[in-house]
Amino acid sequence: MIPELMAACIGHELPAAREWANRHGLRLGWDELAMTLYMELRQPKTGEVFVLRGTFEGYKSVPPAWTFCDLSRSDCGQPKYFPRPENGPGGVSSIFLPTPVICAPFNLLAYAEHQGPHGDWGGPTKWLSAGQGNIVRATTIADMLQTIRSHFQYTAGRMSP
Amino acid sequence: MLGKNSTSEHGPKDHELTVTVFAPRSVDPKVFTWAKTLKVADAADEAARAFGYEAGTPTFQNEENEVLDRNKPLVAAKVKDGDTLELVDNGGGV
Numbered sequence: 001m002i003p004e005l006m007a008a009c010i011g012h013e014l015p016a017a018r019e020w021a022n023r024h025g026l027r028l029g030w031d032e033l034a035m036t037l038y039m040e041l042r043q044p045k046t047g048e049v050f051v052l053r054g055t056f057e058g059y060k061s062v063p064p065a066w067t068f069c070d071l072s073r074s075d076c077g078q079p080k081y082f083p084r085p086e087n088g089p090g091g092v093s094s095i096f097l098p099t100p101v102i103c104a105p106f107n108l109l110a111y112a113e114h115q116g117p118h119g120d121w122g123g124p125t126k127w128l129s130a131g132q133g134n135i136v137r138a139t140t141i142a143d144m145l146q147t148i149r150s151h152f153q154y155t156a157g158r159m160s161p
Numbered sequence: 162m163l164g165k166n167s168t169s170e171h172g173p174k175d176h177e178l179t180v181t182v183f184a185p186r187s188v189d190p191k192v193f194t195w196a197k198t199l200k201v202a203d204a205a206d207e208a209a210r211a212f213g214y215e216a217g218t219p220t221f222q223n224e225e226n227e228v229l230d231r232n233k234p235l236v237a238a239k240v241k242d243g244d245t246l247e248l249v250d251n252g253g254g255v
Contacts, residue, residue: 013186020185023247088253089228095254103254129216136252137217142185146249153226 006035009060010141017142024149037064037141038073041149043083045156050083052148054141058108062124064141065108066148067100083155095136095151100159105130105137106144178235178242182221184212185247201238202231208248221246 014030021028021039029038037054053076054064068083069076077100085096095104103110103117105127112119121130128139138144179194191211195204205219221229221238224245229238231251240246 016186016188019188020183023183090230092251093253097254131252134218134252136250136254138250140186143250146185146247150222150228150249151254 006056006059010035010056013141016140017145020142020146026149028145035059038069039145041152043155043157044153048158050081050152052145054144060128063106063108063127064144065114066102066106066144067109079160080158082159083152084157084159085151086154086156088151088154092134094154095147096155096159098159102148104144104147105135106139106147178240178244180240180242180244180246182208182212183245183247184208184214185249186214187212190245195235197236197240198234200231201229201233201235201240204235205229205231205248212248214248217250218252219248220251222249223247 018028026039035056037056039052041050041052042048043050049071051069051071051073052066053069053073054066056064067077068081070081079100082100083096085094085098087094095102097103101109101116105121108114108124110116110118111121111124113124121127131137136147138147176197177194178197179192181190181192183190191208193204193208201220205221209217209219220231223229228249228251
C-alpha cells in the first residue's frame, strides 16, 4: 500500500482511538515516523504494567503487527512481556495464547505467513473478513485496542518470569 | 395523577431506559432508548448497526468494565436509565 494511503487510513482512525483511550484513562503513544503505536496496560489482578506495541506497515491492506515489549520498548515479543491468559466470563476464549502471540484476525503476527498459528484465515490480506463464528472482530485501531484491553483484563501474571 | 406506566412529558416511560453508548471507532456517542426487557444482544446489535459495524458479536461494557451477558435483558444486566455504555465485541480468540 502506498504510504499516502496508509497515512490516510491511520489519520482517519487515530482520533477515535485517542478518544477511546481518554475515556478509559489510558495513554496512547503514536510514533508517526515509525508508524508505531504504544500503549501501557496495567493488569488488574497484579498491578503489573505491560507495554503493547502495534506497527502499521502496510495498513490497511494487512492488519497491524501487535506484540508486547519491555518497559523500555527496546525488546519485544518475548514470553515474559506477554500476559498469562485466562478466559473471560462465560468461557469466552482468550486472544492470548500460551505462546507469545495475540491470536486474532487483526494481528499480522497471528498469520502463518508471519510465523503465526493461523494458515486457515486466508492470509493477511483477507483479515477484514477472516475468522468464522464467534471469533472476535475488530477492524479499526480503536476496536483492536478495545478488544486487546478487554481480554487483557482477565489475564493474571506473565507468560514466563 | 399520572399512572405508574404513564409517559412523563420530560422523561422515558417507566418500562424504558435511555443510555449513552460510545463505540471505539466513533468520536461521538449515540443515545438510545430501549425497553428494559430488551435483551442485551438485541440492543447491542442495534447499536452496532447504528455505528456502522458489520458482523461480530457485539455487547456492552459498563462503567465498571464489566462485559454484559448478551442473553440477559438490559434490566437484569443492571443497566439503568442514564448509564453510559461502551460497545464492545464479545468474540473469542482461537
